[in-house]
Amino acid sequence: MSRHPGRVLACAxxxxxxxxxxxxGLSGRPAPPWAWLLWVTALAWxxxxxxxxxxxxxxxxxxxxWLLPLVAFFALPAAFLAPxxxxxxxxxxxLARAWSSASLGAGLATFxxxxxxxxxxxxxxxxxxxxxxxxxxxxxxxxxxxxAGAMLRAREARRPGVGAWGLFITAPVESLRGFGRLVAALxxxxxxxxxxxxxxxxxxxxx
Numbered sequence: 001m002s003r004h005p006g007r008v009l010a011c012a013x014x015x016x017x018x019x020x021x022x023x024x025g026l027s028g029r030p031a032p033p034w035a036w037l038l039w040v041t042a043l044a045w046x047x048x049x050x051x052x053x054x055x056x057x058x059x060x061x062x063x064x065x066w067l068l069p070l071v072a073f074f075a076l077p078a079a080f081l082a083p084x085x086x087x088x089x090x091x092x093x094x095l096a097r098a099w100s101s102a103s104l105g106a107g108l109a110t111f112x113x114x115x116x117x118x119x120x121x122x123x124x125x126x127x128x129x130x131x132x133x134x135x136x137x138x139x140x141x142x143x144x145x146x147x148a149g150a151m152l153r154a155r156e157a158r159r160p161g162v163g164a165w166g167l168f169i170t171a172p173v174e175s176l177r178g179f180g181r182l183v184a185a186l187x188x189x190x191x192x193x194x195x196x197x198x199x200x201x202x203x204x205x206x207x
Contacts, residue, residue, distance in 0.1 A: 005117070005120035006120045006121075008120065019097060038100075039097055043103050047107065049110065053111040063103075063107075064106070064107075075094040114142050118131070140194055140197075143197065147189050147190055147193065152182075
């Protein structure tokens with residue numbers, strides 16, 4: 001946990017925004033060298049934040065690698081808008097831009113944690129009402145993630161020979177139906193948990 005989460009948050013958000021808007025060659029001109037340097041810097045900083053959060057380097061690399069399929073799904077289709085002769089270079093630049101920005105954001109969230117993010121938004125001068133909403137959102141998100149993890153562990157415990165994603169390739173329709181029921185149950189459990197948290201907050205004198 002940083003002693004100055006506001007500074008870390010402000011600097012990291014600045015780099016994320018700069019990396020996300022750096023030119024990737026869609027206009028027909030190749031991505032400038034400074035853009036590649038910025039993307040490498042953002043990716044390296046994200047890995048460093050994972051490491052400072054207590055993860056080993058292989059675990060930090062694995063965390064960022066998990067982001068690749070997601071960012072590729074959203075970023076690579078835009079490469080078809082580039083001129084025919086430069087689509088490969090543009091696809092690489094788009095992937096680097098999205099991957100570095102997402103990696104730095106994930107590393108920032110892991111390093112600061114919910115409490116650090118909540119302190120950070122207050123230190124950078126966000127209005128109190130927005131900071132309260134952001135804090136409540138983080139509490140709710142953490143609750144949802146805990147519920148999802150518990151439900152996935154319970155699902156695997158009921159079928160120890162098959163993991164949570166084990167049947168997705170061989171039986172995709174049944175797997176999607178199962179995860180659909182899981183999401184519906186997660187929504188109901190999260191609403192119940194949110195109501196309990198709100199009642200506890202009011203019992204402690206919250207407005």
